[in-house]
Amino acid sequence: MSRKLILILGDQLSEDISSLSDFDKDHDVVLICEVWDEATYVPHHKKKIAFIFSAMRHFAERLKEKGFHVSYVKLEDADNSGSFTGEVQRAIQNYHPDKIVVTFPGEYRVLQDIKKWHDIFNLPVDIREDSRFLCTPDEFRAWAENKKSLRMEFFYREMRRKYNVLLNDEKPVGGQWNYDSENRKFPSAETLFIPKPYMVQPDHITNEVIELVESRFPGYFGDIQPFYFAVTREDALHVLDKFIVERLNKFGDYQDAMVQGQPWMYHSHISFYLNCGLLNPLEVVQRAEKAYIEGKAPLNAVEGFIRQIIGWREYVRGVYWLNMPEYSDHNFLDARRKLPALYWGAPTKMNCLKQCVKETKENAYAHHIQRLMVLGNFALIAGIDPKEVNEWFLIVYADAYEWVELPNVTGMILFADGGYLGSKPYASTGAYINKMSDYCDGCSYSVTTKTGDKACPFNYLYWDFMMRNEGKLKGNPRLGFTYKNLSAMPDIQKETIRSDANKFLDCIDD
Ligand SMILES: Cc1cc2nc3c(=O)[nH]c(=O)nc-3n(C[C@H](O)[C@H](O)[C@H](O)COP(=O)(O)OP(=O)(O)OC[C@H]3O[C@@H](n4cnc5c(N)ncnc54)[C@H](O)[C@@H]3O)c2cc1C
Ligand code: SF4
Incomplete structure (x- = not known):
């Protein structure tokens, strides 16, 4: 009987993952490993590392309880080679599999590594579709084919049809596909009484991981304590249910409020839970739709929430x-500024x-x-280099x-892709x-106040951005009104804006 070595990555923590679909408990081995390369290819927020390691350790325990043969490699294990390739090699030496199985990874970088394994190990490598996503890369390619620019709204309607979500006789429930126009309420007194989210008490596994992260990643950004993320499927479901019962009804109204x-x-x-596999997108959508059908949440909230997913x-x-890989090199607006220190918590x-930075650091x-x-609007109008901004968000x-x-x-x-994903830059004053x-x-x-020392920097940076990028953006039909206003602006005002913007940007560079 042949033996499979099944590698489960840190964002594949789902029992119904395709790589486990034909698991043979008598022969196959599951490999789950915490590797230094992944934990450090960018210096992740401490809470992020602790969350993923703890969720991985809990998932491995769950599989073991269910009778799977799991080989779990901890970061601190003496023989840990530090990379997926090294750990697969060690597992091959230990278990002598006939085949390697893995579900399609989330990142292009990891896929390139996996594609080399056939030649390195001289073993077949079965890379399986990630069926947790609702649209495969091939289906998306077919939808996108021959389209000059893509628009999410049309894709979304296709997905509603494909999964029969919020439809009546193939027509959208309520008569409209999108209720966003009802979803722009200002923060009001009601926002003072927001139900508290479900916060999980760390157990001994999580506490062990927190200690590990504190000792091995001391200089990394972010607060590890207090730690309250769910790290098991049960707790992630609890987070979801509490949202559906207590907050979904107002999700639409206050979606844009801060x-x-x-x-x-x-x-x-x-x-966090969707992306690492503790929750499945379709189950989330179905629970939200059920809340609407049962009259527990209004259509504007449920449609808005389902559209995001x-x-x-x-x-x-x-x-x-x-x-990919070209997408990671785009810099349509030729933005070159370095990321200012305020994104790491320097005083501003x-x-x-x-x-926003304070909450990011805490949570x-x-x-x-x-x-x-x-955070994004500022990076755009200040002209920060896409590589630096991407790394920060990652x-x-x-x-x-x-x-x-x-x-x-x-x-x-x-807007570094020149308008491929969105029709206009999300710049604002x-x-x-x-x-x-x-x-x-x-x-x-x-x-x-529009200009001068007291003026909100977003005000003059917005117009400075429009002036700096006029050659590239003026033809955008959605910016017609903006450029009409700019052309009516007196030269002296434009000069003041430029000078305020330069003064401010020189200062944040310092
Ligand atoms: C600059 C920028 C960077 C982002 N980076 C990430 C990221 O690294 N990972 C990530 O999951 N989301 C990212 N998002 C999308 C979105 O901001 C987060 O998914 C959302 O804030 C997560 O919080 P939530 O679960 O409370 O979402 P909710 O507001 O409750 O929305 C429900 C779900 O919809 C999905 N969703 C909503 N908007 C998006 C979107 N634009 N893209 C993809 N999924 C979406 C998420 O899965 C989210 O959990 C980013 C958005 C921006 C503007
Ligand atoms: S005044 Fe400007 S910088 Fe200050 S909080 Fe408002 S938008 Fe932000």
Whole structure:
């Protein structure tokens, strides 16, 4: 009887993963390994490393309880070679398999390594489709074929049809595909009473991992304590259920709202669990749809939430695999500035950035609008190099893997792909941040002042960005109004904006 060596990666912690589908308990061996190369290829947030290692250790225990033969390699094991290739080699020496099986990895970099194993080990390598995603890279390629630019909204409708989600006789429930226009409520008194998310008490396995991370990664960014992430499927399901029962009903209304001291808002905080495999996207979508059918959450909230998962999440993955490796080199706007130290917590008078970085450091989490309209918007209009911005976003969030981080950063926030993923840059003045948050109330700058020392830097950086990139952006139909306003602006005002922007940017460079 032949023996398979099945490698399970840190973001493949699902019992129904394709690599385990034909597991033979009498012969096969599962290999799960904590390797130095993966933990350090960028210096990840400490909470992110602890979360993934702890979830891996719990998953291995679960498989062992179910009778799987698991070979688990801890980071501190004396013989740990530090790389996937080295650990597969050691496992081959120990177990003499006839074949290596692995589910398609989340990152292009890892796929390149796996593709070499056939030649290195002279063994067949079976790389299986990752069936946890709802659209395969080939299906996405077929959808994208012959399209000059891709639009998520049309992809999303296809996915609704494919999985029969929120449909009545093939028509969207309620008559519209998208209820975003109802989802822009300002923070109000209600946001003071947001139900608390489910926080898990660390057990002995998690505490052991926390100690390991504190001793082996001392200089890495981020607070490891308090640690409250779910690290088992049961707890991740609990996080999901609590969201569906207590916060989904307001998810739509306050999706874009930012409130100082409220990092979690009405969001679900399940990206960590979806991305490492503790939750499955289809089960999440079905539970949300059920809440709507049972009258427990309104359509604008449920449709908005489901769109993020079967729409955006699958769409960015499709864009990633369709365009790698070239996608990681895009820099359409030729942005060259280094990432300012404020992204690592250096003092800044800009309250919005200060709050978002502080929460990122504490939680390895910031919600979508903080990432997009504060941290991302600033990186875009300040002209920060896409490589530096990508690396930061990959480091600091516990849900960050390149397949999801790169398209969001290069495509969505930086317009570095020239408009392939999004139709226009998400640039804005301080007015948007003021409208959707209470950050400006506690800021040293004045959001209504356009130029001068007291002016909100987003105000003049926005116009400076539009002027700097006029040659590349003026023809964009969605920026017609902006460039009309710019052409009506007196030269003296433009000069003042340029001078304020340069002065400010020189200062943050220092
Ligand atoms: C610059 C930038 C970087 C990002 N980097 C990541 C990342 O590394 N990993 C990651 O999972 N998400 C990333 N996102 C998307 C999004 O911000 C997070 O998925 C979300 O904030 C996670 O919090 P949540 O689970 O509370 O999400 P909710 O707001 O409750 O949304 C529900 C789910 O929808 C999915 N989702 C929503 N928006 C997106 C999106 N744009 N792309 C992919 N999935 C989406 C997530 O799985 C999320 O859990 C990024 C967005 C931006 C603008
Ligand atoms: S005034 Fe400007 S810098 Fe200050 S919090 Fe508001 S948007 Fe941010």
